[in-house]
Amino acid sequence: MLPIVGLYNLAEDEEAIRKILEESDLSDFTDSDEDCWEPKLNVAAQRGLAVSSSDSSDEEGPSDTGTPRLKTSSSRQFSADTQGNGHQIDAASPRPATPSRAGSPSSRPSTPTNFPTERSSSPLLALKAIWEKKDFSPPTFQGPSTQAANSSIQNQIKDPVEYFYAYFSQGLFEDAANFTNQYCFSMTGKNLGTDSSEILRFLGLHILMGCIPFPRIRMFWQSGLAIHCISTAMTRDRFLALRTNFHVTDVQTRPENADENRLWKVQPFLDSVRARCLEIPREFDHYSIDEQMIPFTGRCDLKQYVASKPRPVGLKNFILATSGGIVLDFEVYQGKTTSLRFPELGLGPGVVLRLSVTLPENSCLYFDRYFTTVPLLRQLWREKIYATGTIMSNRLKHVGFPDDKQMKRGDMEQRVSNDGKIAAIKWRDSKCVSLISTVAGLDPVKNVQRWCKKDKKYIEVPCPAVVQNYNANMGGVDVVDQMIEYYRMYHKTRKWTLKVLIHFLELAVVNAWREYQAECKAANVPKKKILDLLNFRLSVGQTLAATSPRPETEMDVLDDDGVGANVIVEAEVDEEPVAKKPAKVSPLPLDSVRYDLFSHFPEHQKIASPRICRLPGCKSRSKITCEKCKVFLCLSDKKNCFKKFHERQTR
Numbered sequence: 001m002l003p004i005v006g007l008y009n010l011a012e013d014e015e016a017i018r019k020i021l022e023e024s025d026l027s028d029f030t031d032s033d034e035d036c037w038e039p040k041l042n043v044a045a046q047r048g049l050a051v052s053s054s055d056s057s058d059e060e061g062p063s064d065t066g067t068p069r070l071k072t073s074s075s076r077q078f079s080a081d082t083q084g085n086g087h088q089i090d091a092a093s094p095r096p097a098t099p100s101r102a103g104s105p106s107s108r109p110s111t112p113t114n115f116p117t118e119r120s121s122s123p124l125l126a127l128k129a130i131w132e133k134k135d136f137s138p139p140t141f142q143g144p145s146t147q148a149a150n151s152s153i154q155n156q157i158k159d160p161v162e163y164f165y166a167y168f169s170q171g172l173f174e175d176a177a178n179f180t181n182q183y184c185f186s187m188t189g190k191n192l193g194t195d196s197s198e199i200l201r202f203l204g205l206h207i208l209m210g211c212i213p214f215p216r217i218r219m220f221w222q223s224g225l226a227i228h229c230i231s232t233a234m235t236r237d238r239f240l241a242l243r244t245n246f247h248v249t250d251v252q253t254r255p256e257n258a259d260e261n262r263l264w265k266v267q268p269f270l271d272s273v274r275a276r277c278l279e280i281p282r283e284f285d286h287y288s289i290d291e292q293m294i295p296f297t298g299r300c301d302l303k304q305y306v307a308s309k310p311r312p313v314g315l316k317n318f319i320l321a322t323s324g325g326i327v328l329d330f331e332v333y334q335g336k337t338t339s340l341r342f343p344e345l346g347l348g349p350g351v352v353l354r355l356s357v358t359l360p361e362n363s364c365l366y367f368d369r370y371f372t373t374v375p376l377l378r379q380l381w382r383e384k385i386y387a388t389g390t391i392m393s394n395r396l397k398h399v400g401f402p403d404d405k406q407m408k409r410g411d412m413e414q415r416v417s418n419d420g421k422i423a424a425i426k427w428r429d430s431k432c433v434s435l436i437s438t439v440a441g442l443d444p445v446k447n448v449q450r451w452c453k454k455d456k457k458y459i460e461v462p463c464p465a466v467v468q469n470y471n472a473n474m475g476g477v478d479v480v481d482q483m484i485e486y487y488r489m490y491h492k493t494r495k496w497t498l499k500v501l502i503h504f505l506e507l508a509v510v511n512a513w514r515e516y517q518a519e520c521k522a523a524n525v526p527k528k529k530i531l532d533l534l535n536f537r538l539s540v541g542q543t544l545a546a547t548s549p550r551p552e553t554e555m556d557v558l559d560d561d562g563v564g565a566n567v568i569v570e571a572e573v574d575e576e577p578v579a580k581k582p583a584k585v586s587p588l589p590l591d592s593v594r595y596d597l598f599s600h601f602p603e604h605q606k607i608a609s610p611r612i613c614r615l616p617g618c619k620s621r622s623k624i625t626c627e628k629c630k631v632f633l634c635l636s637d638k639k640n641c642f643k644k645f646h647e648r649q650t651r
Contacts, residue, residue, distance in 0.1 A: 168508070205545055247497070282359060377438055448461055605625055
């Protein structure tokens with residue numbers, strides 16, 4: 001069949017262009033050279049061909065005519081188009097070094113040694129595809145060549161908190177305590193006196209609060225509503241003081257690379273979580289990359305707006321996850337200082353290439369149309385990684401697909417690149433969707449059930465294989481978002497740093513639960529004995545909240561600002577006992593309980609002195625309580641406040 005040609009026919013000029021490149025003196029240049037100049041774009045270069053500059057001088061810098069020298073790779077820029085989301089296709093819906101900075105892969109924990117360390121050093125930008133209407137022969141997919149899948153499984157299942165501790169080091173909590181004390185002293189002039197054990201209790205309370213969604217933080221200590229495991233672990237004012245001053249780095253001293261790493265205030269916490277994510281063995285076949293939102297509506301330079309997300313406002317986090325929802329790596333978006341590989345390909349492809357660094361060869365990667373371009377798939381092919389993604393129609397020009405109006409439900413078209421490596425598919429369900437892939441094409445076609453509004457029943461619609469694979473493996477990041485959202489602590493704060501820290505705390509809990517779940521299944525633990533996410537969180541939160549507290553005499557008394565006294569008092573055995581605080585007054589029961597006329601029995605309390613009667617207007621004291629209402633009421637031959645209290649007064 002005749003090929004469908006793009007702007008030009010590359011077959012005639014390809015050999016001549018390659019000879020020009022081989023004869024040029026650009027072999028010593030790399031993508032990281034700072035002395036490279038942008039090329040002069042002649043007619044061939046404007047078409048996307050990597051040709052040498054017309055200036056043949058060996059000197060660096062601009063030519064006599066002011067034309068700059070050519071880079072090793074093409075300088076053509078691929079900008080990110082408008083983004084789109086919606087992963088379930090239903091139509092209804094040595095590597096080049098990155099710039100060194102704090103928080104970038106070069107300064108973060110090193111990649112495990114079993115990952116590939118050398119891949120291609122320059123992207124494919126020059127070659128344009130010639131699309132032909134023919135059958136696609138996908139490569140034989142054998143999965144990554146890793147060790148046995150159970151190599152990392154322990155014989156004995158650990159406690160839930162041990163999986164959590166794998167994401168944080170003890171030194172991180174000690175540093176957080178020191179920096180929290182330092183920040184409080186610099187702002188108020190008073191010593192907060194916290195330590196690592198109290199920081200653990202503080203984080204444990206956040207985990208527990210996500211399981212019990214009170215609308216206000218103070219309600220966890222409110223009389224009648226107080227949660228015992230929370231209110232007994234820490235006082236309300238102490239918790240709020242820690243929440244106000246919590247920091248994991250010295251924010252008073254701005255580092256030199258603060259303009260490059262805009263997350264430097266939370267970077268130690270992120271590095272600790274990411275280090276554990278990188279240690280998870282890559283023993284899977286399918287991976288996905290997608291955006292995740294860290295919800296925050298306050299003031300922050302990194303705040304983004306993604307209209308299609310359930311929580312559209314916040315910081316954007318790019319995540320690499322397995323198809324089952326285990327986070328393996330992430331990169332928080334920082335604007336132009338975001339760590340990317342091959343930024344000349346654009347933001348989306350640069351993120352994919354950055355996160356795919358740790359994947360073994362022969363892995364299969366999925367992403368949506370925000371990231372997908374033809375040069376990206378070519379580059380991943382060079383790195384021996386298969387890829388599939390939905391793609392915007394304006395990135396598949398000159399392919400020869402029919403218009404949307406010409407296709408009926410179930411129609412599909414396929415075009416294959418002239419080298420046979422990439423297949424482009426357009427499929428019509430209720431709407432049209434386009435995909436490109438290096439691992440799957442149309443065949444085998446299977447029927448799927450879709451709802452027909454006209455006939456008001458389910459009908460069979462032919463579905464190509466690439467769509468089936470995409471739907472089955474793309475939702476890993478969405479699963480992570482769903483698990484976090486189930487028990488997210490959503491109380492508002494004005495500090496974006498606290499919001500980011502709590503978000504990654506919850507991400508670590510979800511990932512720890514996934515690891516626990518995988519080890520239980522590998523050890524053939526009965527399903528009924530495997531903790532679900534809620535019980536796992538409760539176990540971790542209660543364990544952290546019960547961490548051995550510091551002596552009570554250090555910082556018990558809070559001043560009017562909710563901050564501990566500046567002087568730390570040491571415990572002394574021979575001191576006189578402190579007078580006990582007066583007992584708290586029991587709250588009045590709800591009217592629905594007070595006037596239900598059911599099971600209200602008087603009960604005599606063995607106490608030294610009687611308590612004030614709770615009947616409004618009565619100032620007497622009594623030792624009689626209502627067994628159900630838990631309040632003291634007068635009951636004698638002269639006064640019967642007990643009866644009056646339970647009778648509804650009518651006007």
